[in-house]
Amino acid sequence: MLYGLFELLRLSVRCLAANALRSLLTLLGIIIGVGSVIFMMSVTAGASREILREVEQLGLQNIIINSREPASDETTTEQPNRIKQYGLTDKDIEQARATCSERVEFITLAHEVREEIWRAGQRIDARVLGVDAQYFETLRLGCARGRLVCDLDNTGQKPICNVDERLLDDYGIVQDPITVQLDIGGVVFDVVGVVEQPPFTTHNRKILATSAKHLTVYIPAQTALQHYGTMTVFLPEVQGVQVEADQAIVRVKDGCSVLTVARALDRILRVNHPRHDYDMVVPLELLQQREKAQRVFSITMVLIAGISLVVGGIGIINIMLASVTERTREIGVRRACGAKRKHIAYQFLIETTTLSALGGVIGALVGVGGVYTVAPRIGWAAIVSPQSLILALGISCAVGIMFGMYPAIKASRMDPIEALRFE
Amino acid sequence: MAPVMELKAVERTYRMGKVNLSALRGVSVTFEEGEMTAVVGSSGSGKSTMMHILGCLDRPTRGEYFLDGENVAHLEDDALSEIRNRKIGFIFQMFNLIPHLSIAENVELPLFYMGTRRRRRHDLSMQAIELVGLGQRWRHSPAELSGGERQRVAIARAIVHEPRVVLADEPTGNLDSKTGAEIIAVLHRLHDQGRTILTVTHDNNIASSLTRRIVMRDGLVENDSSESE
Structure with a gap:
């Protein structure tokens, strides 16, 4: 046959x-x-x-909330000295922790310090982020050299920082980066570690960006609060911004519904922020x-x-x-x-x-x-x-x-x- | 000894619309082994219908047909195919070679449906091709051959599987008289080797050169030379 x-x-x-x-x-x-x-x-x-x-880069168990500056006509709470106040507040985070404590593993915050960075007379165009140790873990940011910001740096409010790998290349820093010092708004920070250049896609970079700057210098969040507070005033005209937290990344516990937590957080934020001065990105939702x-x-x-x-x-x-x-x-x-x-x-x-x-x-x-x-x-x-x-x-x-x-x-x-x- | 083929009161009726057309009206005839017979008759005499029944391409409406002692008149299509494959070789007026196959492959066809292995098929087809005098041309395609050569290939195909009977339908009808005579000579040679051959022909010269001659008319055998002797 x-x-x-x-x-x-x-x-x-x-x-x-x-x-x-x-x-x-x-x-x-x-x-x-x-x-x-x-x-x-x-x-x-x-x-x-x-x-x-x-989406995995952003973390399927994460919820990313960014503070957003509302359009000028929306800024109804503008103070007489023209300080713009917007974005996430400590109150939001406390309420979020209280409401979702059983389903949230942790919340990590990033606060952008709007100060200039100088090194040996050269201005470095990078954003300064006050973060805690969990920030690196949450976004899977690795350490290329030295060490990353840790909890002890935060509690001790140490003047140390981490820099992006590319920052060294862009500014031609060839010496051992661990010996480099940066002047951030008049405070000298020792570089203690280099952060591996994250392999984020353009889209992800946009989601995680707190400003238009591409390079980042990471300092301990508590150090940032101690030296710079949450308000930045721009001279000579008295105007500025006050943002308590530029970014919050909520890590939901394994086995808990990310979307349920996201909805609960959104409810809190809607009440606290009628101007809707925040953006919430749920990577899982994005994936779906x-x-x-x-x-x-x-x-x-x-x-x-x-x-x-x-x-x-x-x-x-x-x-x-x-x-x-x-x-x-x-x-x-x-x-x-x-x-x-x-x-x-x-x-x-x-x-x-x-x-x-x-x-x-x-x-x-x-x-x-x-x-x-x-x-x-x-x-x-x-x-x-x-x-x-x-x-x-x-x-x-x-x-x-x-x-x-x-x-x-x-x-x-x-x-x-x-x-x-x-x- | 039992005859190779025997028709007993065979009738074949075709239905043409509302009319029944009788092509054979009770034909009884026997063919002995080793005979070479010509069947002659005018158009519509029933000679082709008789050949189709003898070749197991068609079945009688009534009557019996014994091939090699077996009644094959009412067998199913597949069984008739098997009988055609093993016991009958056909030679057609139009040669009917398959154009996209080589000469050897055309000759191999009956062996192919027998399930013969390729090498054996080739050996047997080569023997048959040699027998009809085309040994050197087995690789050629039919288009490269003359009419007479094509008919020789058809003869090789008809005998390659050693059938009990070779049925030829107007084998010289499409050839000039010289080539036709050559083909008849080949058939005579096969007959001399002991093969049973039945030829339907219009050509009286051919018919008269054969040992037995059956004349058909209006669906009946009008004259059978073997009976009149």
Whole structure:
């Protein structure tokens, strides 16, 4: 039986090769369909991985709340000395801790010190963040050299700092960074460690940014409060800002619903901040939204690929019906030589399946080629999984069998005498 | 010894719309092993219908057909295919070679459906091709052959599986007289080797050169030379 199938397969290839151009044209639909399936699956897989990676950077158990300066017409609580007061307050954090204590592992705060940084007469354009040790852990910021800000630095209000790795490069600091001192608003800080350049995507950087500056100097939060307070006054005009906390990252305990905690926090903030001077980002929610968008994209692509495969299948059935008619006499001869109906049916079915499988292979090559050509250019990751190749080939064979069935049955039911008489 | 083929009161009726058309009206005839017979008759005499029944391509409406002692008149399609495959070789007026197969592959066809292995198929087909004098051309395609050569290939295909009977339907009908004569010579040679051959023909010259001659008319055997002797 297997040998017979192999022989029929060999025969099919001969028949298809005899009409190579026609066979190739017949395959266009299948090629486009399978190519689309491969492309769609690879791009979707790449995009999903990219989304997951991006959201994982922010932490799926985290809720990020940033203070936001309201538009000037919204600043109703402007003080007579034109000090803008906005954003998260200690009261918000205390209420959040009290309401969600059972579900929140910790809340880490970042306070931006709006002071200038100087080193050896050179101004360094970076933001200064007052943070605690958990801030680094929460955002998975690693230490490249020295050590990171720790709890003892905070309780001791020590004048030490960490700097971004890139800051050293950008300002040409080639000496041992641990010996470097920075002047921040008139206070000298010793650099005790270098923070690994975080691999954040542009989108994540935007989410985590407390200002437009790209580089960061981290100092202990308590040191920041001691030296700078929460208010910054800009001279010569008496104006300034007062922000108690620029960013709060809430880490929800494993097993607790991040979305429930986010809703509870939002309720507190809505009451405390009628001007809505904060932004809340829930990475998990972000992931769900993007996955939903991804699903819509996938479904659309599957539909397009499906339509293409159906069109391809119709092309195949059309050509095979023509082929059956064209080869009526051959069918008669084969029947006269002893072929049973099933032999004739198998022959045409194998021919159709070989044809569509060939379309599947070419389509897979086109799809893979397309993925590696197009995806990098539009900034998508390309992942061609073996499963997608197997699926594509499976689909193309299934299309061949499905659409080849009717011509095969039609051929097998021909009366041998009529077939032999066919002109 | 039992005859190779025996028709007993065979009738074949076709339904053409509301009308029944009798192609054979009770034909009884026997063919012995090693005979070379010509079946002649005008168009519509029933000779082709008789050949189709003898070749197991068609079944009688009534009557019995014994092939090699087995009644095959009412067998199912698959069983008839098997009998055609093992016991019958066909030669057609239009040669009926498959254009995209080589000569050897065309000749191998009956063996293919017998399930013969490829190497054995090739050996047997080469022997048959040698027998019809085309040994050097087994790789060629039918399009590269003349009409006479194509018919030789068809003859090789008809005998490659050592059938009990070779049925030829107007084997020279599509050939000029010289080539036709060559083909008849090949058939005579096969007959001399002991094969049973039945030829349907319009050509009286061919018919008269064969040992037995059956004349058909209006679906009946009008004359059988073996009976009149």
